[in-house]
Amino acid sequence: MLLSDVVDASSDVGATSSRLSKVARIATLLGVAGHDDADLISVVVSWLSGELPQRQIGVGRAALKSLPKPAEASTLTVAEVDTMLTQIGAVTGKGSQARRSQMIAALFAAATEPEQTFLRRLLAGELRQGALIGVMVDAVARAAAIPAPVVRRAAMLGGALPAVAAAAIGNGPEALAAFTLQVGRPVGPMLAQTAGSVADALEKLGGEAIFEAKLDGARVQIHRRGDDVSIFTRSLDDVTTRLPEVVEATLALPVTDLIADGEAIALRPDGRPHRFQVTASRFGRAERSDQPLSVFFFDLLHLDGADLLDAPAIERAAALDGIVPDRFRVDRLITTDPEAAQQFLDATLAAGHEGVMAKSLTAPYEAGRRGSGWLKVKPVHTLDLVVLAVEWGSGRRTGKLSNIHLGALDPTTGEFVMLGKTFKGMTDEMLDWQTARFTELAVNGTAGYVVQVRPEQVVEIAFDGVQGSTRYPGGMALRFARVLRYRDDKSPADADTKESVRAFYERD
Numbered sequence: 001m002l003l004s005d006v007v008d009a010s011s012d013v014g015a016t017s018s019r020l021s022k023v024a025r026i027a028t029l030l031g032v033a034g035h036d037d038a039d040l041i042s043v044v045v046s047w048l049s050g051e052l053p054q055r056q057i058g059v060g061r062a063a064l065k066s067l068p069k070p071a072e073a074s075t076l077t078v079a080e081v082d083t084m085l086t087q088i089g090a091v092t093g094k095g096s097q098a099r100r101s102q103m104i105a106a107l108f109a110a111a112t113e114p115e116q117t118f119l120r121r122l123l124a125g126e127l128r129q130g131a132l133i134g135v136m137v138d139a140v141a142r143a144a145a146i147p148a149p150v151v152r153r154a155a156m157l158g159g160a161l162p163a164v165a166a167a168a169i170g171n172g173p174e175a176l177a178a179f180t181l182q183v184g185r186p187v188g189p190m191l192a193q194t195a196g197s198v199a200d201a202l203e204k205l206g207g208e209a210i211f212e213a214k215l216d217g218a219r220v221q222i223h224r225r226g227d228d229v230s231i232f233t234r235s236l237d238d239v240t241t242r243l244p245e246v247v248e249a250t251l252a253l254p255v256t257d258l259i260a261d262g263e264a265i266a267l268r269p270d271g272r273p274h275r276f277q278v279t280a281s282r283f284g285r286a287e288r289s290d291q292p293l294s295v296f297f298f299d300l301l302h303l304d305g306a307d308l309l310d311a312p313a314i315e316r317a318a319a320l321d322g323i324v325p326d327r328f329r330v331d332r333l334i335t336t337d338p339e340a341a342q343q344f345l346d347a348t349l350a351a352g353h354e355g356v357m358a359k360s361l362t363a364p365y366e367a368g369r370r371g372s373g374w375l376k377v378k379p380v381h382t383l384d385l386v387v388l389a390v391e392w393g394s395g396r397r398t399g400k401l402s403n404i405h406l407g408a409l410d411p412t413t414g415e416f417v418m419l420g421k422t423f424k425g426m427t428d429e430m431l432d433w434q435t436a437r438f439t440e441l442a443v444n445g446t447a448g449y450v451v452q453v454r455p456e457q458v459v460e461i462a463f464d465g466v467q468g469s470t471r472y473p474g475g476m477a478l479r480f481a482r483v484l485r486y487r488d489d490k491s492p493a494d495a496d497t498k499e500s501v502r503a504f505y506e507r508d
Helices: 003-015 019-036 040-048 078-089 096-109 113-123 133-144 148-158 161-171 173-178 198-204 244-251 276-280 313-323 338-350 428-441 498-507
Strands: 191-194 209-214 218-225 228-233 257-265 294-303 332-335 355-359 370-377 381-392 401-410 415-422 450-452 458-463 465-468 476-479 482-486
Touching: 003 019, 003 040, 003 078, 003 113, 019 040, 019 133, 019 161, 040 078, 040 133, 040 161, 078 096, 096 113, 133 148, 133 161, 148 161, 148 173, 161 173, 198 209, 198 338, 198 355, 198 370, 209 313, 209 338, 218 244, 218 294, 228 244, 244 257, 244 294, 276 465, 294 313, 332 338, 338 355, 381 415, 381 428, 381 498, 401 428, 401 458, 401 498, 415 476, 428 482, 458 476, 465 498, 476 498
Parallel strands: 191 370
Antiparallel strands: 209 332, 209 355, 218 228, 218 257, 257 294, 355 370, 381 401, 381 450, 381 458, 401 415, 458 482, 465 476
16 A cells, blocks of 8 residues: 555545545545555554554654655555654664654655655644544444444553554454453543533533542553553553552552552642643653652552443442552542532642542443543633744645744733644634634745744633743743634733743742
């Protein structure tokens, strides 16, 4: 299979808003991949999901700024590209950056212009063509002629849809029997939907709920079989060697086998959390801090030979309480009273945490899904910022000015300081409007990937927090920024200042 086959499919998927059309197009491609070489199926599924099978290969945006002239004809195969990416990721030692650059240049020199665009977005984590997990599951099911719920369950328990796709399309439905809950093999974590308030959460969950403190740490999935402990991130990366404190706490539990959900977090001596970056530094590939981490368990998926995925949440909580001491569990309240729930939220926020999770007492653990049985409740912070530049979109947003660069006013200079980018929260109508608006504000025309604009448009941004950043000149960046609305009623002089942003940073 040629790389161009995947690129064409990606373009087709991005060009349509029809879910059925997306599913059909991907299923057709997967069928061809299975016919050519079943080993390619997992690669294609990973790529169309915007991910690399290798996870990280040490190539960032900076390495993709200057690329060679594209090839005139498509010759690269999927297998060749996958092998080259594996080889690039394996380069280490002195001079590794230069060697990776040479290998990247060789790869891109053999790629046509559309293939270069696809690879650049894939490597930069910016491949957004609408092939979300639900679409991919349905496409795999269609290509394999297997009911979608069967594929979805296998993907949840197997931890990765690409492997499930390869088994299902290559070997049929019988192959999915191997994808069961296993200690040592990570599964997709259950995710939460959002509620506007604790009262809203109680109403949605039937009038009674389990409320748990939502810590601003790093989610971890912990597996133990005897004296062997494995720890995985929410993206299923193995970080066991980086978290000896979590290993030690897990080995102290009176169990033989378990799979548990938890949160690893760096705490100050007074028990308040450090900034999220302090915790995150223990997980990255870069130099890590020596700040110790604490672990707090909040769910139990397996205990000494018994799977608990389908057990009600209240039963899983009781099983967790039976093996985990109070000091290693998140704070919890079971109530029907909105006032008591609000007091619990207020106390959690006062302790420096994000908010609360509200959980149905009867909900099973829906691995890999954003289930309705979990609702997150946390305050929304907003800032009025100024758009400094905007990037042309890709996939469904091709031809639209999409990703906006955000700036806060620096009163000492009168200039705007960049704090990050976002493409989230934009409706189709908003994209149409901002494409016209920023075309009017373009400083030097709209050619090029990034369009610089006059700093005149104010936008209201919601965000979860502020973290330190060496990437942006202001030394800070917004976490999970998304557009709420454009503020035509405000001028740039009315925008929030760098000091306003710093106040959030210091509060965190």
